[in-house]
Amino acid sequence: MALRCTGVSKTFDGTIAVEEFDIEVKRGQILALVGPSGCGKTTVLRMIAGLEALDTGRIEIGGETVATSGRHTGPDKRSVGIVFQDYxxxxxxxxxxxxxxxxxxxxxxxxxxxxxxxxxxxxxxxxxxxxxxxxxxxxxxxxxxxxxxPDVLLLDEPFSNLDAGLRERVRAEIREILKAAGTTTVFVTHDQQEALFMGDLVGVQVGGRIEQVDIPERVFHRPATSFVARFMGMADFLPVNVLGPRLVTEVGPARAIP
Known part of the structure; x- marks a missing residue:
């Protein structure tokens, strides 16, 4: 496993920024981490890079533990590269x-x-x-x-400074480059469409916690929570009564999706 985060948490002055964050990224995969502003995704990136120390949990890069609650390997000792918003x-x-x-x-x-x-x-x-x-x-x-x-490449909203037309072209080029290089990548964005396009995996984060991690198609078509459904696309919700194996809604019976 190229990158593994287990139970990673971080607070700032008593405010929870990241809570029980779990993620696994295989070698060569692109993880797109998406969520609203203030959800903790950039803090996760900084902890992976070694720019912030975690409070609890564990971070492993290339099978080597680089951070625990009692250990912090500095950024210069981690095989991690980072591309900042302003380049x-x-x-x-x-x-x-x-x-x-x-x-x-x-x-x-x-x-x-x-x-x-x-x-x-x-x-x-x-x-x-x-x-x-x-x-x-x-x-x-x-x-x-x-x-x-680097074993892991970190991208912090790298297209935010580009205009809309250029952004679409550049992100396609960047994804092609990353796949050609075979570099394990964590890509942070607040743009849902961008996350679905860029990621082999999409992680949806809110309130410091991961709501769902899966391939883009499942995140979009089979959201794990109501937040993921609302955040990743337009969604309608109906109250449901469970009658044995059947689901009954105001507009008729419904089929449960396992």
């Missing part, structure tokens, strides 16, 4: 220099060429970030993170 590119450095930043000198140039080709930016290595479009800057940030070959 955090160095404006005075070329694309190649940004991508190669932090890599060992041996093999650095070859690795930079390799990842720039992977993200479709071959030939743009000598440009500055200011000479690129928003979508291209996004891919530079992704290339820089992939260059170090």
């Amino acid at each position: 955090a590119l160095f404006p005075h450095m070329t694309v190649s220099a940004n991508v190669g930043f932090g890599l060992d000198r041996k093999g650095r140039d070859e690795r930079v060429v390799e990842v720039l080709e992977l993200v479709g930016l071959s030939g743009l290595g000598e440009r500055l970030p200011s000479e690129l479009s928003g979508g291209q800057q996004q891919r530079v940030a992704l290339a820089r993170t992939l260059a170090s070959r």
Whole structure:
């Protein structure tokens, strides 16, 4: 298992941010974590990255425990890469220099060429970030993170700064790149459509807790709770009487879905 979170909880000044968070992500899978603002999804991302210490629970990356209530492995000791909302590119450095930043000198140039080709930016290595479009800057940030070959890649609402038309194209490109690289990814968003498109798995979070984790089709068509049904799409609810094996509603009998 590439990533496992078990019973992870976090509070800030007595306010629960994350409560009993459980998740498993296999190698190469993309988990899209979606929920309303303030549901704790970014806090989860920060705990996986090592930027926040958990209160209780356990986080394992690549089978190695990196966090418990009594242990905290720093972010520099975890095989985790993170792409921030604002990309955090160095404006005075070329694309190649940004991508190669932090890599060992041996093999650095070859690795930079390799990842720039992977993200479709071959030939743009000598440009500055200011000479690129928003979508291209996004891919530079992704290339820089992939260059170090992290076990887990974290994306924090990476498309929020792009306009609607560009966002749809870029997210399709990014998903294709991630699957080609085979990188295990946790993708945080508040956009339901984006989560359903990007994720091999979709986790719906509210009030610090995970309501449902499943493949996108099941999350949308077979929501586990009324919140998931309302949040992921339009939903109507009817009161039901249970009469033995039968369900009876105001508009007639209904079939229970196991």
